[in-house]
Amino acid sequence: MSDLVIVARFASRPEATVAQSLLRSEGIETLMPEFNALLADYDPSMMEHGWRLLAHKDDAEEAQAVLRDAQMEI
Structure with missing residues (x-):
C-alpha cells in the first residue's frame, strides 16, 4: 500500500x-x-475528505494529466 498515492x-x-x-x-x-x-452504513462524518482515488506512484502524474484533460473537455 505504500506505493499508492x-x-x-x-x-x-x-x-x-x-x-x-x-x-x-x-x-x-x-x-x-x-x-x-460506506455502502452498508453511511456516516456523513466519514466523508470529510471526500472520495479518494489512489494509484501507483509511478502512474500518478499520468493519472492526474488524464483527469485534468478530461475536465478541460467539458
Missing part, C-alpha cells in the same frame, strides 16, 4: 466512479478505498 478527490461517489472508469480505459488501475466501506 492519492491522485484525486471527489465530492461524490458518481464523480469518483466516472473518473476511475476513465483512468481504467487509459490503462491506469486505481483504488477507491471508500467505495464499499
Whole structure:
C-alpha cells in the first residue's frame, strides 16, 4: 500500500466512479478505498475528505494529466 498515492478527490461517489472508469480505459488501475466501506452504513462524518482515488506512484502524474484533460473537455 505504500506505493499508492492519492491522485484525486471527489465530492461524490458518481464523480469518483466516472473518473476511475476513465483512468481504467487509459490503462491506469486505481483504488477507491471508500467505495464499499460506506455502502452498508453511511456516516456523513466519514466523508470529510471526500472520495479518494489512489494509484501507483509511478502512474500518478499520468493519472492526474488524464483527469485534468478530461475536465478541460467539458
